[in-house]
Amino acid sequence: MSTTTPKAPSRRARRAAPDPGATVLxxxxxxxxxxxxxxxxxxxxxxxxxxxxxxxxxxxDRGQFKGALWxxxxxxxDKDFQQVWKLIGTGLGNTLRAAVIAIxxxxxxxxxxxxxxxxxxxxxxxxxxALIELLRGLPVVITILLVYTVxxxxxVNLGFLPGGRDLWILVIGLTLYNCVIIAEIVRAGVVSLxxxxxxxxxxxxxxxxxxxxxxLLPQAFRVMLPSLISQLIVVLKDTSLISLIGGYIELLKxxxxxxxxxxxxxxxxxxxxxxxxxxxxxxxxxxxxxQRRSSRSSASGRVPIVDGATGTATV
Amino acid sequence: xxxxxxxxxxxxxxxxxxxxxxxxxxxxxxxLGTVLAAFRVSPVPTLRWVGSAYVTVLRNTPLTVVxxxxxxxxxxLGINQSFYTFGVAGLIFYTSAFVCEAVRSGVNSVAxxxxxxxxxxxxNFTQSxxxxxxxxxxxxxxxxxxxxxxxxxxxSAVVGAFGVGSDLYSVGKQLSSAQGLPALPVxxxxxxxxxxxxxxxxxxxxxxxxxxxxxR
Numbered sequence: 001m002s003t004t005t006p007k008a009p010s011r012r013a014r015r016a017a018p019d020p021g022a023t024v025l026x027x028x029x030x031x032x033x034x035x036x037x038x039x040x041x042x043x044x045x046x047x048x049x050x051x052x053x054x055x056x057x058x059x060x061d062r063g064q065f066k067g068a069l070w071x072x073x074x075x076x077x078d079k080d081f082q083q084v085w086k087l088i089g090t091g092l093g094n095t096l097r098a099a100v101i102a103i104x105x106x107x108x109x110x111x112x113x114x115x116x117x118x119x120x121x122x123x124x125x126x127x128x129x130a131l132i133e134l135l136r137g138l139p140v141v142i143t144i145l146l147v148y149t150v151x152x153x154x155x156v157n158l159g160f161l162p163g164g165r166d167l168w169i170l171v172i173g174l175t176l177y178n179c180v181i182i183a184e185i186v187r188a189g190v191v192s193l194x195x196x197x198x199x200x201x202x203x204x205x206x207x208x209x210x211x212x213x214x215x216l217l218p219q220a221f222r223v224m225l226p227s228l229i230s231q232l233i234v235v236l237k238d239t240s241l242i243s244l245i246g247g248y249i250e251l252l253k254x255x256x257x258x259x260x261x262x263x264x265x266x267x268x269x270x271x272x273x274x275x276x277x278x279x280x281x282x283x284x285x286x287x288x289x290x291q292r293r294s295s296r297s298s299a300s301g302r303v304p305i306v307d308g309a310t311g312t313a314t315v
Numbered sequence: 316x317x318x319x320x321x322x323x324x325x326x327x328x329x330x331x332x333x334x335x336x337x338x339x340x341x342x343x344x345x346x347l348g349t350v351l352a353a354f355r356v357s358p359v360p361t362l363r364w365v366g367s368a369y370v371t372v373l374r375n376t377p378l379t380v381v382x383x384x385x386x387x388x389x390x391x392l393g394i395n396q397s398f399y400t401f402g403v404a405g406l407i408f409y410t411s412a413f414v415c416e417a418v419r420s421g422v423n424s425v426a427x428x429x430x431x432x433x434x435x436x437x438x439n440f441t442q443s444x445x446x447x448x449x450x451x452x453x454x455x456x457x458x459x460x461x462x463x464x465x466x467x468x469x470x471s472a473v474v475g476a477f478g479v480g481s482d483l484y485s486v487g488k489q490l491s492s493a494q495g496l497p498a499l500p501v502x503x504x505x506x507x508x509x510x511x512x513x514x515x516x517x518x519x520x521x522x523x524x525x526x527x528x529x530x531r
Binding site for chain 2: 029033037040041044045055058059062064133134137138139140141142145146149150152153154233236237238240241243244245252265266269272273276277279280281284
């Protein structure tokens with residue numbers, strides 16, 4: 001919706017047209033509004049700068065900008081630099097490994113749960129729905145804690161799995177929580193397809209299972225790819241919960257261990273925070289890009305978007 | 316299950332404490348998130364920029380990292396509070412980014428004609444936002460906003476694990492490690508407490524959704 005008149009907009013009006021972030025809530029700002037906005041921004045900027053200066057002064061007062069605290073993280077010539085970044089790399093690798101295994105397992109198990117829910121009758125699917133509600137209602141940190149408790153107090157042997165027991169405590173906990181969310185994403189993907197897709201498949205002689213396997217699921221997976229990527233962000237963030245419980249050494253826990261040796265919590269958490277933000281931001285952009293592509297060419301035209309944080313599908 | 320039944324009073328106080336964390340965080344996150352959403356749709360570019368920077372940073376950082384940041388960073392700035400305050404504040408900061416996005420999507424879903432009509436009868440930006448657009452936007456965002464809040468209720472367990480003391484998570488920890496009760500039933504007891512919170516919130520959400528839904 002343009003805020004300028006559709007007929008022959010003057011050059012000035014076009015230049016003043018709001019940027020894509022703007023909405024219909026306001027007109028293209030005129031000279032007064034622009035001046036007001038500028039003054040307002042200036043005052044705001046001065047306030048922000050003042051707060052930052054106070055914060056920086058206080059941090060400096062406490063010696064948080066001393067080279068010794070930052071050097072192991074930023075100065076390649078520091079004696080600890082290589083070792084520190086090697087450890088951060090290991091932690092990051094462990095985070096990524098746990099997240100990827102958990103998302104792949106969730107995808108497989110979630111698809112099975114979704115197919116069960118879709119194919120069982122009204123009564124038959126009651127236990128499936130109950131399981132979904134149960135696992136969705138539990139906080140993921142509690143799920144991981146329960147898995148941890150079962151494995152440690154009953155000495156469940158997970159050693160035969162590659163990667164070690166601690167990795168699998170985290171992976172199983174994350175999978176339990178995420179498989180039901182993925183199941184709902186898959187279901188939303190299948191339900192969002194036009195009915196004709198299944199009807200045409202049955203008309204050419206495919207059975208119900210064949211139609212699901214070779215017609216419906218492949219389309220559903222493509223449609224829900226963006227949601228899957230956003231769910232990966234959630235899983236990546238959730239791997240850090242194990243650092244509150246103990247065992248697996250992922251990125252955040254690795255940071256905690258580094259802090260014990262270097263004694264610079266603020267600096268290490270800044271670096272680790274930036275790493276998380278960079279990875280998740282990139283994934284978020286990737287999800288948006290895939291979404292744009294698939295909404296351009298999907299069979300249904302209605303791409304269900306699932307909010308990664310909450311796991312709710314909105315079609 | 317006797318470790319749970321013998322300590323029902325402890326669980327009850329833990330449940331109330333967790334519920335209190337949820338309620339504080341819900342009110343705080345809704346207020347802060349709505350203000351941020353107003354930032355993101357405002358005509359002032361700087362405010363839009365601040366809003367989107369906040370959302371980008373807070374949405375992509377794990378809640379655990381946010382909590383560690385507050386607990387280690389703020390004391391260095393001379394702000395000393397209990398872990399409880401830091402925990403609730405961290406939950407508010409983290410959740411408000413998601414609330415902001417939900418509310419913003421609602422603002423975008425209000426028909427442009429509404430805002431145009433508001434402007435044409437002479438309302439300014441603040442008036443048209445608060446009197447015309449936001450009331451409608453808030454009704455359309457009840458489902459996504461509700462999911463954000465339920466996710467926040469679940470995240471309150473992270474605040475508990477962070478060590479605020481005497482909430483549902485801490486009760487489980489206390490009973491299993493200090494009193495040496497078998498860990499699994501004890502933690503199942505805590506989990507049941509959270510289930511009561513999240514499932515009843517889900518039911519309440521469904522009721523509210525039916526009441527306020529706008530048919531377009």
